[in-house]
Amino acid sequence: MRDLTLVVKLMMIEKKDILYSIIFGFVAGIAAVGLFAASGYLISKAALAPPLYALIILTSTVKLLGFTKAISRYAERYFSHRATFTILSNLRVSFFEKLEPLAPGIFQKYRSGDLLSRIVGDVESLQNFFLRVFYPPIVLVIVFLCTILFTSFVSIYIAIVLLIGLLLTAFVVPALFAVRQAKIDSHVREGRGNLTTEVTEFLHGFRDLKIYQKLHEKEENLLQSSDAYIKEQERENINTLYSQSMNTFVALFISWLVLALGAYLVVDGQLDGIFLAMLIMISLTVFEDASPMAVFPIHIQDSKQAATRLFSVVDWESKNKVKQDYKEQLQQSNPHSIEMTNVSFSFPEETRPTLEEIYLKLPACSKTAIVGPSGSGKSTLLQLLLKISPANQGDIYLDDVAINQINQEEIWKNAKVVLQENHFFFGTIRSNLRLAKDGLTDTEMEATLATVMLDHFSLEDKVNEKGENLSGGEKQRLAIARAMLKEGHLWLLDEPTSSVDAITEQSIYENLFEQAKNDTLVLISHRLTNLENMDQIIVMEHGAIIESGTFNELMQQKGYLYKMKQIEKELL
Template sequence: MRVFLRILSFARPLGGTIPLYLGLIIPATIFSVVNLSVLIPLLQVLFDQAQEVEVGVSTSGWSIQNLKSSFYGYLHEVIQARGKLSALYLICTIAVVSVLLANCFRYFSQLVLASVRVRVMKNLRNEAYSHILYQELGFFTHRRKGDLVARVTTDIQEIEQSAVSTLKAVIKEPFLIIGYLIVLIAISPKLTLYTLLLLPVAGVGVSLVARRIRKWARRSQESMGQIGHLLDETIMGIRTIKAFMAETFQQARFEQQVKAYSDQAFQIAARSNLAAPLSEVIGVSVLVLVLVIGGREVLVVGQLAPAEFIGFLIIFSQLLNPAKAISVAVSQISRGLSAADRVFELMDHRSILFRSEKKELHLENELIFDQVSFDFDGEAVLSEVSFGIKKGETIALVGPSGAGKSTVADLLCGFYQPKMGQVLIDGEPLNLYNHQWLEQIAYVGQEPVVFHDTIAANILFANPSATDEELEHAARGAYLHEFIMSLPNCYQTTVGDRGTRLSGGERQRLTIARAILKNPKVLVLDEATSALDAQSEQLVQEAVSNLMKNRTSLVIAHRLSTIQHADRILVMDKGRIVEQGNHEELLEQKGLYHKLARLQAFS
């Protein structure tokens, strides 16, 4: 119930929704009850018993007995004045009008519920996506991408189909049950009491079925997450799969996951489909018992008229329909609640990336790494790294793969938090700044990230409000403008999924144009020219050099030729800074930098 109420909390703002729904469902219920209630006088007219019904003295008030007395009094007048056929026409007219009005009110009440369902799904999807979007990077290193996608897509779809869709049964049907019970009590309180004692038996069996469904549903949704992850791996690595002729191996992996999901889906279907026949069998059994008890009241005791008893049975049979709908909804909702558990588990994971304190960002003096240590899954990546970057200074990081260079860049951007030590901005910890810190940074990574959109949209990603002139200036700065103009649709050319229509160098230059457009105060280049061919590297390097003028810059590069003019070069190895100085000083030290320079010169 707690999970279901949390799902419903995403229906906010409700405003006038609840009063509007009540104003529609209550008349719908009343007219539905009237439609069935007129069967009793209809039968009495047909069986020539209408005039035998005792008509009490009508008093003021809206009790069932007063309404019954008033109606039968009017019915007697019609029979005496115009005959039984006119009374039959009157009853049939009331039945038709009540059906029409009941369905009109029910239709509009369902529209209100539909608006609530749509609002719940919209808010839930937006909230789940937002939680993923604002997580720190460490969150993604421990999660399967396919599982995250499954939680926001298939799991939320399951919530909509199984949990939210049951709103109709859970909210609408109780009104019908209450309305029918009021009429049944008016007909025979004793018989209604027996009915109420027998009905809960049906709920016990359905609740046992629902409990098992939720357990299997959780396993099924986890298997679907595995399938999504495997499919994502296949699409991302399709070239490698084909190069190693691993289609058969990959197909076997996929079929294994699909089989696990199918087995679990069958277990869920076997149990959920049991709810409807189980409730129907129990309902019919209860109906038979009511028939026996009520028949005795008619034949032996004589306290119930035959027409009233038949009407009681008809109304009671209609009472079983909403009761059955609720029991089926209970079994279905278990699947939705299991999916909701997975979605809320994702949403309950709080990001520690940015704290709530607001501070203005004004880098006036220096960025400092003060004894910073960082590990990943217990394995040390950085060990007591200390250095400073003065405002307007360019610092380069070099070293073998795995030395920790990219981790330094990630910490500077605030993507991670140090395990020990601090990253300071003018003496204050970086984590005291809000998102405006990232607003001052342009980051260009090793792998160019390009979105499935136009070239213009990809560059404007850094500054959506930029003018066409600023957009062209950024493209020219990355030496990309002439290439763009050679395309059929120029800046409106779609680059394909992950930029597949562009070469590696073109994708990297596009990301550099994005950084130029942002016009940042702090520039982080993580081996940003590694994907460029020799012809374009020099042109782009000149553009990047111009971009770095009078800016605080951190540059990571494998090619030492690209960072020879840095103010300082920090040489890293195994998570530590082992050397530092400018290009000439480091060559004279005959250390690791000298070794790397010789290897690159030789190659």
């Protein structure tokens, strides 16, 4: 319920439209009741051959009420839908605002299909909260109470029957179905989430599934998720239909009761016969608005589930997130120094430490290589520097400022990052390079493509989703080009040329080091080439720094790097 309160708070920003929806909903409802009441009265009156002016007044009233009903119903729909779309948009924006600072850490917790289903599906479901749960009951109760008040002037008994009808259709029947709904405990939302997750996995892994002949197995899983989803939908639809039928049955029963009681009262002389048709028409009309109440519990349950699923994504992180007032800014025009003191880190739900008691000092403008066996924690070190994950222990400084005083955006803005996996968007080489900086010219982009030996590409060349039509090495070179075009004086490169041939790599590095000569550069590399030119080499193993120094110092020490170099020589 706490999550729905958050939705209500967001909804209340649109107070004006909500008020208009209620006002026009009420006018439309009461005009409909008035229209049918006047029609009933007109039919009875006409039978008694009244004077012409009386008929003219009655028919004009009927026409006017019909007109009012149509206009106000339109206005109600207009304002309620406008409110719904604005509420949905506010909800999306506020959700993204909360979600954005949590990325990319959030991807460790949620699978992409599940996130997609929550962001799109669950937000969408909440449109029912306003349209079906929030304001219609308010309109219904006001229209009903006014109708009952009017009826009580004609017959207090009929008014009581209508009141009983209101209690049954608006409260008792929905309450009974709420109990039933709770028992059924619909899992449509989870079903949809599972199906989206399976479909995303299937599409992402299609090629590997085909290679390993496991396509059929995955297809089975997908069909199972689809069947489960359809079953849940069926259960929900049956329950909806059942409760709607029950409410319509009660409403019609009440109308029959009004007819029977009215007839009795006429015969008994307690009611003027001219009002009988009017009362029946009132009863038939006023219950029209009550039938949607039958699905009220389903919608409220559905909205509750959607809100909980949605907010659990951001709640989960806010518990782990230290709220900070980021006061410090990085000097944009200068290279940055980096320092780590006693830094340790473990991934959530991992018992073993990924990084242990790391001390390092990289002066501004220095060039540092980080080497070490696979899994030794090199990339994790960069993650901590980029504030993708917070260190569990110790301090990290950029320009002598602790990074927990600096906004993550500020660090990313000043860093030229090439990760092991880089994303490319569907579009062209130009659109992918333009991500680097606003206002880039074609000449600048073409020159950079030449620097990374991609001058055989034109800026118009198409790039498929995730860069599927580029080779591994081309993707890496395009990522380097993007980093080169970006602003900043801190290069963080995680094996940027692991798929590039040695000759091309050499040429790219020459250009890259020329560009970065006045910047701070950290390069993670498996290959032990070019280390001679580095100011410092850090060797990592099992999450700890085991050696550090210049190339010559480490060669003299005859430790890990020396051994690796010897093995490399033997292999060549």
